[in-house]
Amino acid sequence: MSVIEATQLTKVYSDLRAVDAVSFRVATGESFGLLGPNGAGKSTTMRMIGGTSLRTSGTLLVNGLDPETHGPEVRASLGVVPQTDNLDTELNARDNLIMYGRYFGLPYSYLRPKAEELLQFAQLSEKATEKVDNLSGGMKRRLTIARALVNEPSVLLLDEPTTGLDPQARHILWDRLFRLKEQGVTLIVTTHFMDEAEQLCDRLLVMDHGQIVAEGSPAALIQQYSTREVLELRFGSDRNVALVERLRGYADSIEALPDRLLLYTADGEAVLARVRADGLDPVTSLVRRASLEDVFLRLTGRSLID
Amino acid sequence: MTTKLIRIRPGVGAWMAANSSGNAGAVIGRGFKVIRNQNWMIIVSGFFEPVFYLLSMGIGLGALIGTVTGPGGHQISYAAYIAPALLATSAMNGAIYDSTWNVFFKLRFAKLYEGMLATSLGPLDVAAGEIFMALFRGFLYAVGFTVVIASMGLTTSWWALAMIPVALLIALGFAAIGMALTSYFTTFQQMDWINIALLPMFMFSATLFPIEAFPEVMQWFIMTLPLWHGVELMRQLSVGHWDASTAVHLTYFVAMSVLGVAFATRRLRTLFLR
Numbered sequence A: 001m002s003v004i005e006a007t008q009l010t011k012v013y014s015d016l017r018a019v020d021a022v023s024f025r026v027a028t029g030e031s032f033g034l035l036g037p038n039g040a041g042k043s044t045t046m047r048m049i050g051g052t053s054l055r056t057s058g059t060l061l062v063n064g065l066d067p068e069t070h071g072p073e074v075r076a077s078l079g080v081v082p083q084t085d086n087l088d089t090e091l092n093a094r095d096n097l098i099m100y101g102r103y104f105g106l107p108y109s110y111l112r113p114k115a116e117e118l119l120q121f122a123q124l125s126e127k128a129t130e131k132v133d134n135l136s137g138g139m140k141r142r143l144t145i146a147r148a149l150v151n152e153p154s155v156l157l158l159d160e161p162t163t164g165l166d167p168q169a170r171h172i173l174w175d176r177l178f179r180l181k182e183q184g185v186t187l188i189v190t191t192h193f194m195d196e197a198e199q200l201c202d203r204l205l206v207m208d209h210g211q212i213v214a215e216g217s218p219a220a221l222i223q224q225y226s227t228r229e230v231l232e233l234r235f236g237s238d239r240n241v242a243l244v245e246r247l248r249g250y251a252d253s254i255e256a257l258p259d260r261l262l263l264y265t266a267d268g269e270a271v272l273a274r275v276r277a278d279g280l281d282p283v284t285s286l287v288r289r290a291s292l293e294d295v296f297l298r299l300t301g302r303s304l305i306d
Numbered sequence B: 001m002t003t004k005l006i007r008i009r010p011g012v013g014a015w016m017a018a019n020s021s022g023n024a025g026a027v028i029g030r031g032f033k034v035i036r037n038q039n040w041m042i043i044v045s046g047f048f049e050p051v052f053y054l055l056s057m058g059i060g061l062g063a064l065i066g067t068v069t070g071p072g073g074h075q076i077s078y079a080a081y082i083a084p085a086l087l088a089t090s091a092m093n094g095a096i097y098d099s100t101w102n103v104f105f106k107l108r109f110a111k112l113y114e115g116m117l118a119t120s121l122g123p124l125d126v127a128a129g130e131i132f133m134a135l136f137r138g139f140l141y142a143v144g145f146t147v148v149i150a151s152m153g154l155t156t157s158w159w160a161l162a163m164i165p166v167a168l169l170i171a172l173g174f175a176a177i178g179m180a181l182t183s184y185f186t187t188f189q190q191m192d193w194i195n196i197a198l199l200p201m202f203m204f205s206a207t208l209f210p211i212e213a214f215p216e217v218m219q220w221f222i223m224t225l226p227l228w229h230g231v232e233l234m235r236q237l238s239v240g241h242w243d244a245s246t247a248v249h250l251t252y253f254v255a256m257s258v259l260g261v262a263f264a265t266r267r268l269r270t271l272f273l274r
């Protein structure tokens, strides 16, 4: 059973194809990621799933219903965390949760205890009566995420959920999301952080310029589009590019970034030894495992974060 | 699930399924919660605006002008002449402000509606709830202003109480059209055009002096404007006088409200769903 079935999903803004003939399915209980740089069309895709942005063409079913013709019914089982917080600044933290629940038609008798539970979840119990404007960025983010859980959604849409959170808060959130996933909640996450995608997602769509450039599990994508290891070399910004040709034979492939060269190879240490033996002494060198960042770089020639 | 897929909801039913969960009440509940928390000065200040106009123009200018010919040819004080017009104008201004500036701000900047529309609420619920709240504020102001002018002796009939529901009818007509127009706006600057249209309408719609001051062609033009009908209707109610024109004024606003709501409904998805 698919939670989401998108076929040739397209959104055109005046002349920009923000989402361009994208097709994918998400299975119940799956944790599904949209990975791509800014402007790839991730948020637009999320808004179309919630039925708050009207698609230009293509078909889309969420729990078997078209969100454009059954928006309220579709959204009753969705939890939405938008990219930028849109908390109700005229209400305090607790009332943000309660009112949001009212929009789902839930009764106060359910919402009052639920709000306390969610405040605790967001570690905001002491801030319950604080106006939203007086909360820090991280607190607002946590409240937005807690708010999305008020209707106990079966599908959670998280648009860049950890942007603005410190590393500790990120890990706590990942842990919470993991628990929701264990309870059978379907997660749909957009991110431009590769570590987040690797941590959270069973399966990924890599997007760029509104199109799908690759699809698969993080491990499969790395295996398919990258070598096992990456050797990073820095020779100083003026020499990096000049050395690309000379190093060509050492690795399966090379990507030149402004500040460093990436050599893709199964055995980074061995290549490094050969580079050194050849009399090329990099200022710094690093052997690491390939990541989704490398996948994206290999597919598009650009970094995820610019 | 398959039964849901092949279920067909024709016409109105299908439109409702796409745009409403029938829960505008939650939007209204939120509105009252905000009013309760709000700084009362903000609410009270909206009430004082027409009162200040009345005091300065009615009492101040009125001392120079003396009496004016009111509905049915009766001589009434200048303050009594403009008071009902100020009520009609304030109903219009409040409704326009709430349905244009306020809606645009909550849509594009506060992102309040974005949050609401991520829930079971549909655009119809949000629009209906917000228009209700605009009318409720209008109701408070209308009650307050009517009490003020009645206690100043500027009304001469119990029919003046009917000015309150009429103020709501005027507000509904303007709010519905205001909301529909907001769906065409992309910047705050474009909303200045509304003010550019409203100010002369206030100046010329027989609010502060009789329409007979203008050449006949101009009078005909003014008679097409909504505010003139609102002003004349209010003025007639304040003294409990009516004639055939009363029905015309009333019909004008009923029609404006019906057409306005239809227009706003058509533009609803464009306004809220991008």
Ligand SMILES: Nc1ncnc2c1ncn2[C@@H]1O[C@H](COP(=O)(O)OP(=O)(O)O)[C@@H](O)[C@H]1O
Pocket (backbone or CB within 6 Å): A013, A016, A018, A036, A037, A038, A039, A040, A041, A042, A043, A044, A045, B274
């Ligand atoms: N409301 C809008 N009007 C016009 N262009 C838009 C709008 N929203 C997004 N875009 C454009 O669509 C493209 C995709 O945006 P978005 O979906 O936000 O990407 P992402 O979330 O991957 O960063 C961008 O080029 C963005 O500028």
Ligand SMILES: [Mg+2]
Pocket (backbone or CB within 6 Å): A039, A042, A043, A044, A083, A159
């Ligand atoms: Mg985005």
